[in-house]
Amino acid sequence: MKLVAVSAGLSVPSSTRLLADRLTDAVRDDLADRGHTVEVDVIELRALAVAVANNLVTGFPPPQLATVIESVTGADGLVAVTPVFTASYSGLFKSFFDLIDPEALTGKPVLIAATGGTARHSLVLEHALRPLFTYLRAVVVPTAVYAASEDWGSGGDAYTQGLPARIRRAGGELATLLAARAADPGPEDDITSFEKQLSDLRVD
Amino acid sequence: MQFGIFSVGDVTPDPTTGRTPTERERIKAMVAIALKAEEVALDVFATGEHHNPPFVPSSPTTMLGYIAARTEKLVLSTSTTLITTNDPVKIAEDFAMLQHLADGRVDVMLGRGNTGPVYPWFGQDIRQGINLTIENYALLHRLWREDVVNWEGKFRTPLQGFTSTPRPLDGVPPFVWHGSIRSPEVAEQAAFYGDGFFHNNIFWPADHTKRMVELYRTRYAHHGHGTPEQAIVGLGGQVFMRKNSQDAVREFRPYFDNAPVYGHGPSLEDFTDQTPLTVGSPQQVIEKTLSFREYAGNYQRQLFLMDHAGLPLKTVLEQIDMLGEEVVPVLREEFAKGRAAGVPDGPTHESLLAAASEPEKVTAT
Numbered sequence: 001m002k003l004v005a006v007s008a009g010l011s012v013p014s015s016t017r018l019l020a021d022r023l024t025d026a027v028r029d030d031l032a033d034r035g036h037t038v039e040v041d042v043i044e045l046r047a048l049a050v051a052v053a054n055n056l057v058t059g060f061p062p063p064q065l066a067t068v069i070e071s072v073t074g075a076d077g078l079v080a081v082t083p084v085f086t087a088s089y090s091g092l093f094k095s096f097f098d099l100i101d102p103e104a105l106t107g108k109p110v111l112i113a114a115t116g117g118t119a120r121h122s123l124v125l126e127h128a129l130r131p132l133f134t135y136l137r138a139v140v141v142p143t144a145v146y147a148a149s150e151d152w153g154s155g156g157d158a159y160t161q162g163l164p165a166r167i168r169r170a171g172g173e174l175a176t177l178l179a180a181r182a183a184d185p186g187p188e189d190d191i192t193s194f195e196k197q198l199s200d201l202r203v204d
Numbered sequence: 205m206q207f208g209i210f211s212v213g214d215v216t217p218d219p220t221t222g223r224t225p226t227e228r229e230r231i232k233a234m235v236a237i238a239l240k241a242e243e244v245a246l247d248v249f250a251t252g253e254h255h256n257p258p259f260v261p262s263s264p265t266t267m268l269g270y271i272a273a274r275t276e277k278l279v280l281s282t283s284t285t286l287i288t289t290n291d292p293v294k295i296a297e298d299f300a301m302l303q304h305l306a307d308g309r310v311d312v313m314l315g316r317g318n319t320g321p322v323y324p325w326f327g328q329d330i331r332q333g334i335n336l337t338i339e340n341y342a343l344l345h346r347l348w349r350e351d352v353v354n355w356e357g358k359f360r361t362p363l364q365g366f367t368s369t370p371r372p373l374d375g376v377p378p379f380v381w382h383g384s385i386r387s388p389e390v391a392e393q394a395a396f397y398g399d400g401f402f403h404n405n406i407f408w409p410a411d412h413t414k415r416m417v418e419l420y421r422t423r424y425a426h427h428g429h430g431t432p433e434q435a436i437v438g439l440g441g442q443v444f445m446r447k448n449s450q451d452a453v454r455e456f457r458p459y460f461d462n463a464p465v466y467g468h469g470p471s472l473e474d475f476t477d478q479t480p481l482t483v484g485s486p487q488q489v490i491e492k493t494l495s496f497r498e499y500a501g502n503y504q505r506q507l508f509l510m511d512h513a514g515l516p517l518k519t520v521l522e523q524i525d526m527l528g529e530e531v532v533p534v535l536r537e538e539f540a541k542g543r544a545a546g547v548p549d550g551p552t553h554e555s556l557l558a559a560a561s562e563p564e565k566v567t568a569t
Contacts, residue, residue, distance in 0.1 A: 057468065
């Protein structure tokens with residue numbers, strides 16, 4: 001099965017990318033234990049920033065962006081990670097998902113995650129990312145992972161699990177959804193019969 | 205195969221001078237463009253329909269009627285007539301009237317319109333866009349074919365014992381093209397009725413156009429109108445030419461960079477790679493246009509957008525001269541060469557009249 005991670009980190013190296021990698025590793029390991037092999041593709045939106053802006057202007061994706069959008073919409077599961085910018089997901093992250101057909105992620109298992117300088121922004125996952133994917137009718141796993149700078153150098157305490165435990169829990173949740181997802185080829189293109197569309201409109 | 209010009213009718217400042225034409229200048233410019241199209245032996249002139257600034261053509265049949273009086277051969281069409289927000293009864297009347305005045309040199313391209321507020325301004329709901337398209341055309345189709353229509357639908361006042369006048373010229377309704385960029389439902393509608401399908405591909409990559417045209421062709425055959433190759437397809441194109449391709453690029457770049465639709469976005473080079481836009485020599489325009497056939501099959505109508513991005517009228521007329529003198533004669537010859545037997549020409553009033561007087565063929569619809 002295919003797992004795609006979208007990372008909206010802008011710096012190189014990026015802690016957002018780091019978190020994306022940790023999460024995909026966790027999903028892969030969990031699925032490996034269940035006997036599934038997973039192909040992982042990590043997409044860095046930074047390289048697509050100009051293409052994303054051009055798509056916003058012209059209405060169609062340049063070739064390299066079209067390939068990435070196809071990869072995201074065709075994945076069995078998605079890990080979406082953004083840095084927190086000005087109290088929400090980054091503009092590039094949102095712009096990328098603005099370009100995806102609103103129906104294309106319906107039913108897709110998604111793990112959401114974010115990075116930031118301080119843990120005070122962690123609810124961004126619940127008030128910004130989760131509603132975004134809920135709108136897209138994706139299935140978002142209950143555990144969303146937030147990594148503040150301090151998380152990269154600390155463990156858990158009496159009240160909170162440390163980052164590795166949260167990553168494992170979230171990865172396990174996504175792995176469970178992926179394992180349960182039947183090898184469903186997805187819905188065929190369906191042209192409603194014109195006779196039916198016409199008759200639906202008739203008053204009679 | 206038919207070649208022509210289609211105009212959006214936008215009033216756009218010339219970015220090189222900062223000057224914006226007046227509405228009167230722009231309207232007269234559109235007429236001058238149509239007359240030039242006839243002069244250089246193009247087949248079709250089509251005008252857009254808009255109901256908001258910065259666009260002028262809100263009343264296409266008025267403009268086309270005026271052009272009809274000043275031309276002899278040109279087929280007058282639209283790009284597009286809004287089937288969603290216009291009353292289908294008025295469309296039936298207006299275009300039948302135009303048909304009589306223009307001695308049959310009329311067809312019509314129907315489209316949904318993508319300007320949100322136009323729907324409520326005309327008392328409609330954009331969320332019903334597809335349903336309006338389907339119901340309104342079903343009524344229009346009957347109004348042109350049945351002398352007395354009784355009708356009840358969801359979106360307009362019922363009609364009892366209504367006759368749309370004047371009746372279509374010689375009993376032959378104007379040929380209808382269904383224009384769409386993204387809606388498979390519209391390709392299906394065109395296929396269902398055996399009408400034409402125009403894909404306005406000018407801002408879209410080839411693979412998208414290919415998918416839409418293939419869908420229409422497949423469904424055309426499914427509905428029993430002929431083989432997929434016999435379906436009636438039209439495409440757009442937009443070009444800027446100079447004898448020397450570097451001169452074309454240099455002159456057009458400021459227009460491209462500031463164009464209302466794609467300006468301030470991708471580079472001219474990327475956009476010409478990815479879409480039908482061609483900026484270069486007449487030979488490059490010929491090559492690019494001939495390549496459309498590779499993904500759309502043999503098709504019937506090629507319309508060029510020439511008055512784009514705020515180009516001054518003088519330049520546009522020079523462009524149409526080059527199109528008519530250097531490009532289209534070669535395209536006619538080359539397109540005819542690879543054309544499979546049985547692929548029809550673009551329908552005209554004469555061809556439809558001839559077909560109507562043939563013994564009726566049984567078609568499964």
